[in-house]
Amino acid sequence: KTVVIGGGSGFIGTALSNLLCSCGYDVVIVSRVPGSFRMTWSELEQNGLPKNTAAVVSLAGQNILDMKRRWNSGFEQTVRASRINTTLSLVKAIEKADVKPSVFVSTSGVGYYPPHPSKVYTEHSEGGKGDYFAELCTDWELAAKLPADVGTRQVTIRSGVVLGRRGGMIAQLYLPFFFGMGGPVGSGQQYLPWIHLHDIARLFLYAIEKENVEGVLNGVSPDLITSKEFARAFGGSLWRPALIPLPEFVCNILLGSERARMLTEGQKVTPQRTLELGFEYNYPDIRSACQEFSPLIYTD
Ligand code: NDP
Structure with a gap:
C-alpha cells in the first residue's frame, strides 16, 4: 500500500516515512x-496520485520560525501559500483519482487556539480567529476539506511544538542550552503545547490505520507544561541549570512581535479526542521526552 506525503522530506515527514x-x-x-521515491507538485498535478494510493498526508509548510527570514508581508505570504496551495493540490489529486484513497490526514497547528493564560482548549473548543496564526490554521483546515461525496475518511491533526533531536525547536535550542545559556522565554508562565517526534509520527500512523478515527485531533502530549517547566526538563537532561530567561523584547526583535507571540504567549491544549479514541503515548510526560536528548543516552 502506498502513502503519499506532501512535504514528507521535512522533520515530521522523515520520521513518519521511516515509521511507515x-x-x-x-x-x-x-x-x-x-x-x-518522490514526485514534484507539478507531476502530481499532471499525473495525479500513484496507483494503489491508500492514504494521503499533508505536511508541507515553510518553517515559520526560520530566524534567517524577516517577518514581513512577503514572508507571511510564503508561510500561507506553502501550506494552503500544497494542501489544495493534494485535495484536487484525491478528487481526480479513479480509485480514492481511504484516508486523508492533514496538518494544522495549535495556533488555531488563540493564546490565553488559563483557558483549557480541547478539540471541541472554539478557535480559529483572533490573530494571524488562528486565521492561518482556519484557512489551512478549510483548504483540506474534501467534498462529502468523495468518500475518503478525513482527519486533521492540530500539532503542538514537536520535540525531536534533529529538528524543530530542540535543534535550535540545543547549543544555547548545552552551553548553559538556555532558559524560559519571557516570564516562563505561558503554556507550551508539545509532543515528541515519535509520538506525532505514531499519531499520523494511527489516523491512517484506525478506521474509526476522523475529524480533528489535538497532536499534543497530555502533560500540560509551561515554558519554565520545559526549560527545567530540557536543561536537566543536559545537566544544565537553564535559568537564563530569553527576555520577551529580545524575542520581539529577533522574530517580529507577531511571530514572537508563538513563543512569548501560549495556550493550554489537551488531547481530549486523541485520548478518547484510544491513542497511547510513548512519551506522555516532558521528563521522559527530554531524557532522550541527553548526550549520553541519545539514540535517534
Ligand atoms: P519542515 O520545516 O521540516 O518542512 C516540511 C516540508 O515542507 C519541507 O521538507 C519542504 O519540502 C516543504 N516546504 C518548506 N517550505 C516550503 C515552501 N515555501 N513551499 C512548499 N513547500 C515547502 O516542517 P515540519 O516537518 O517541522 O512540519 C510539518 C508541518 O507541520 C508544517 O506544515 C508545520 O507548520 C506543521 N507543524 C510543525 C510543528 C513543529 O514543531 N515542527 C508544530 C506544529 C505544526 P521540500 O523541500 O521537499 O519541498
Whole structure:
C-alpha cells in the first residue's frame, strides 16, 4: 500500500516515512525537489496520485520560525501559500483519482487556539480567529476539506511544538542550552503545547490505520507544561541549570512581535479526542521526552 506525503522530506515527514516503511508501506513524497521515491507538485498535478494510493498526508509548510527570514508581508505570504496551495493540490489529486484513497490526514497547528493564560482548549473548543496564526490554521483546515461525496475518511491533526533531536525547536535550542545559556522565554508562565517526534509520527500512523478515527485531533502530549517547566526538563537532561530567561523584547526583535507571540504567549491544549479514541503515548510526560536528548543516552 502506498502513502503519499506532501512535504514528507521535512522533520515530521522523515520520521513518519521511516515509521511507515518499517510497517511495510511504500512512501511517495511530494516535494519541490525531484528525486527517487518522490514526485514534484507539478507531476502530481499532471499525473495525479500513484496507483494503489491508500492514504494521503499533508505536511508541507515553510518553517515559520526560520530566524534567517524577516517577518514581513512577503514572508507571511510564503508561510500561507506553502501550506494552503500544497494542501489544495493534494485535495484536487484525491478528487481526480479513479480509485480514492481511504484516508486523508492533514496538518494544522495549535495556533488555531488563540493564546490565553488559563483557558483549557480541547478539540471541541472554539478557535480559529483572533490573530494571524488562528486565521492561518482556519484557512489551512478549510483548504483540506474534501467534498462529502468523495468518500475518503478525513482527519486533521492540530500539532503542538514537536520535540525531536534533529529538528524543530530542540535543534535550535540545543547549543544555547548545552552551553548553559538556555532558559524560559519571557516570564516562563505561558503554556507550551508539545509532543515528541515519535509520538506525532505514531499519531499520523494511527489516523491512517484506525478506521474509526476522523475529524480533528489535538497532536499534543497530555502533560500540560509551561515554558519554565520545559526549560527545567530540557536543561536537566543536559545537566544544565537553564535559568537564563530569553527576555520577551529580545524575542520581539529577533522574530517580529507577531511571530514572537508563538513563543512569548501560549495556550493550554489537551488531547481530549486523541485520548478518547484510544491513542497511547510513548512519551506522555516532558521528563521522559527530554531524557532522550541527553548526550549520553541519545539514540535517534
Ligand atoms: P519542515 O520545516 O521540516 O518542512 C516540511 C516540508 O515542507 C519541507 O521538507 C519542504 O519540502 C516543504 N516546504 C518548506 N517550505 C516550503 C515552501 N515555501 N513551499 C512548499 N513547500 C515547502 O516542517 P515540519 O516537518 O517541522 O512540519 C510539518 C508541518 O507541520 C508544517 O506544515 C508545520 O507548520 C506543521 N507543524 C510543525 C510543528 C513543529 O514543531 N515542527 C508544530 C506544529 C505544526 P521540500 O523541500 O521537499 O519541498
